[in-house]
Amino acid sequence: MKVRARAGDSLWYYSHLFRMPLNLILDSNNLATATALQIGQEINVPGFTSVAYSIRRGDTFWKLAAARNLSVDALLLLNQTVNANALTAGQTVFLPRRVTEAIVIGKKPYDFNTLSTDIEKLLNVYPFININTIGDSVLGKPIQEIRLGRGRRKVHMNASFHANEWITTAILMSFLNTYLLSLTNMNPVRGINSMNIYDSVDLSIVPMVNPDGVDLVVTGPPEEVSARVIKINRGSTDFTGWKANINGVDLNNQFPANWEIEEARKPKSPAPRDYPGEAPLTEPEAVVMEELARERSFDRLLAFHTQGKEFYWGYEGSEPPESRIIANEFARVSGYHAVQYVDSHAGYKDWFIQEFRRPGFTIELGKGINPLPLSQFDEIYAEALGIFLAALYM
Structure with missing residues (x-):
């Protein structure tokens, strides 16, 4: 989430306002120390996203902040051009939302x-x-x-x-x-x-x-190498057993740690697995x-x-x-x-x-x-x- 600094703001204050470790804020902005901020300077606040919200009748920044366990000033910081005392139904404002759920959903084919x-x-x-x-x-x-x-x-x-x-x-x-x-x-x-x-x-x-x-196994061969990898795969279009890179070289047999031993006992030409390369x-x-x-x-x-x-x-x-x-x-x-x-x-x-x-x-x-x-x-x-x-x- 990005915010723009106001007069008197500091990274120390943002750390307190959003209950976020200062080092994470510093590193999110490539800063070594909590230096003075310039008015209007754009600052990254990690762990939050900014969500558009349509004002309903009876809403106030105080009510919206309390419902989200936030300080009112967090909303004021994100909505500096909004008159907080004159909100109208249907008006769009932005609310900070702390991210508490995983972004990565790993339980699926992962290409x-x-x-x-x-x-x-x-x-x-x-x-x-x-x-x-x-x-x-x-x-x-x-x-x-x-x-x-x-x-x-x-x-x-x-x-x-x-x-x-x-x-x-x-x-x-x-x-x-x-x-x-x-x-x-x-x-x-x-x-x-x-x-x-x-x-x-x-x-x-x-x-x-x-x-x-990985893409070969998960999604199939790209057109430009399809014929070559099918040939390496002995004519089969089933690549579920493929371990190698797209050249048919096993990358975990490629390092100079007694490579010669693997070269002597492994396949001598490109293969779906185990070929250590030339x-x-x-x-x-x-x-x-x-x-x-x-x-x-x-x-x-x-x-x-x-x-x-x-x-x-x-x-x-x-x-x-x-x-x-x-x-x-x-x-x-x-x-x-x-x-x-x-x-x-x-x-x-x-x-x-x-x-x-x-x-x-x-x-x-x-x-x-x-x-x-x-x-x-x-x-x-x-x-x-x-x-x-x-x-x-x-």
């Missing part, structure tokens, strides 16, 4: 357009988040990063490395929405004070690493994720996949002792099985642990055959929310 729409909606209500395009997919779709928080500890999470695991994007975006609602409504999540997390953690989320592949980091999506990790030097990393209700937290003995402590907490809060080592290489988590000697985790959500059915969504969300939170508060 790139759905993600883009949800990101735009979240940014409109929560302008303290930053949206960065960190690169493009093979077909030119932007790979977007959502970033928020003021802290020194840098935590990264990602989803949909694999196309038919697109439910991970919907789950991760739902986790994010829960966190945002908690921040702006000052309600703890499972007893955790989210504002403490915001002030101590710099959170990076790439919700859809493989947008071309060399490490040949695919733009993998390159983007490698560059992001190097640029940001994350303190810990979580890659969300499906399925198995387990997670992997070690790689070739390169994981630090801290990883075991975090893994034990993840298992405690989720009921998922913690697995230190598996016979797998060249994954993003593998490379991150090998390269940086920092905690990295592959989280295998749910259980069954990919793509997991949406009937599992609520169960997955409830089980794995604890992992999302623990990754931030530990």
Whole structure:
């Protein structure tokens, strides 16, 4: 919600007026400190939307404010050209509405357009988040990063490395929405004070690493590559088993962590799954994720996949002792099985642990055959929310 500053207004006052943490208001306006406001200066107030309302007979700003648990001055601020003492029936005014319900509805087929729409909606209500395009997919779709928080500890999470695991994007975006609602409504999540997390953690989320592949599975092949992907898929137009990017390269077999082992035992040409490419980091999506990790030097990393209700937290003995402590907490809060080592290489988590000697985790959500059915969504969300939170508060 946008307001225009009046004489004597301050960000401190807006924080009090809307019961909104000052740091969220500062970050929504790209301000480091609560500097003096200029009359008419446009200010973003997070966690609110402005709703048009038609005045009814007997309405007053005092009655309207009281019914919504707001200060009268919140209405006066939003309606500076309105004579509050001379309201007339049918007159349109604007009322602040605190957002208390989720914007992201994850329990549905979740393709790139759905993600883009949800990101735009979240940014409109929560302008303290930053949206960065960190690169493009093979077909030119932007790979977007959502970033928020003021802290020194840098935590990264990602989803949909694999196309038919697109439910991970919907789950991760739902986790994010829960966190945002908690921040702006000052309600703890499972007893955790989210504002403490915001002030101590710099959170990076790439919700859809493989947008071309996700769209292939969810909506079907685009015309310009239809013949090629059908050929890779052995003539079938059923892409539910497709894990790779649109080039038929498995993005989670693309990283220089014993890539040669995977190359020797995996398909030798483009395939719906498992083909590691001609060399490490040949695919733009993998390159983007490698560059992001190097640029940001994350303190810990979580890659969300499906399925198995387990997670992997070690790689070739390169994981630090801290990883075991975090893994034990993840298992405690989720009921998922913690697995230190598996016979797998060249994954993003593998490379991150090998390269940086920092905690990295592959989280295998749910259980069954990919793509997991949406009937599992609520169960997955409830089980794995604890992992999302623990990754931030530990």
